[in-house]
Amino acid sequence: MSRFRDELWQVVEGVYAEILAHPFLTGLTDGTLPREVFRYFVVQETHFLPDYARALAACGVKAADPAAVQRFAGDAARTVEVEHSLHVELLAAFGMDEGDARGEGAAPTTVGYGSYLLRACHLGTFPEALGAIVPCYWIYARVGEELLKQSSPDPLYAWWIETYGNEPYQETVAGVLDLLDEVAATLPEADRAKLCEHALTTARYEWLFWDAAWRRESWPV
Template sequence: MTFTDILREENDDVFQKIFSHPFVQGIGKGDVPKEALAHYIKADYEYLNAFMHIYGAAISKSGSREDIQYFNNQIDFVLNSEIHPHNNFCKHIGASYEELQGYPLPPTADHYVKHMMYHAHMGGLGEITGALLPCPWTYLEIGKELVKLYKPTVNHPFYHWITFYANEQVEETTLQMRKRLDDLASKASEKELEQMKIAFRKSCQLELAFWEMAYTCEEWPVRDYVKV
């Protein structure tokens, strides 16, 4: 088994909870509360902005042009491709993408971003990649699971969201990141491997928590700081 095969096996409990989460299943059924969709888009837009900064941190620790090109390509994917599933949700709730941008991160999303930033600044490329990988990997498997369970047609309200994450581009992105993590793991010390596993596990857990955050429209218990 490869290192990422082991990670997937060790974290199957979290993957299964993600698949069965009411928000995820609601996407498959075509029935998610509009306020939950709006909350998801607001948080995910800012989360993906932070995700690109983590890729930037990975670039700063890259020792080859090949690595720099790889992470630069991932930034391009987030900037120019992941707007499509967001737009699917926006169209469904009758809101423009622009009006759902610029909101403060809810507590769970804020924690997720800071978790990734911690590993980006404190760890090496393996640790950073371990923290990043659960995002594309869980979404790929969500897309495939929903296609298998619900067989959506073009008339399905979330057809474009589901098929985007089940497509070959997301699968290739995930496989490339897995291969890079496997390569890094093959040269890592036991301590580094443990840190990679910790980073991956926490990101999986926070992916699950992100769905719950969006579904419950989680907010800070007291109004968050607003710059005057």
């Protein structure tokens, strides 16, 4: 039986292939990624994650099914608690705390991605919000799963890879994809197309986020 997730993956898989081939990720697995590039990434994640948690909460507000409300409210809380703790530890590895990270400011891609997510989740329908947030879940799960096959000779990078490649995270994403299939099954074609459009945009932002770290992007003016 055909699943909507398979249709959606066809939309984003070209972007995912570019993500896997990006020197940021190949450098993670072979250990050659400059530490300063990874530090930049962690700092920008510290700025991005609160907006992602807000987007998850907004998506849950739009859901009609109480189970979906509970799922996204819970995931929003876990993003704040679990991923926040992860990034506190990663920052500490660079002798930094959250105050230091906030002092460096959010880069253009970080602001753009977070703003797009919040706009889609606050102003769009529940399926549109779902389309916007799914790539962050799904691409990280796919990246973690793929990179875990190789891991990394760098213990810090290996730890990061394990976080997203491990079974609990994969199970979380599987639950979101089950919900995606369920929601899409009753959608008119035009609404499915809008969902896919949002997903493609945020998948592209995922590539941009890693590329911005690789370039250590800054505001040009």
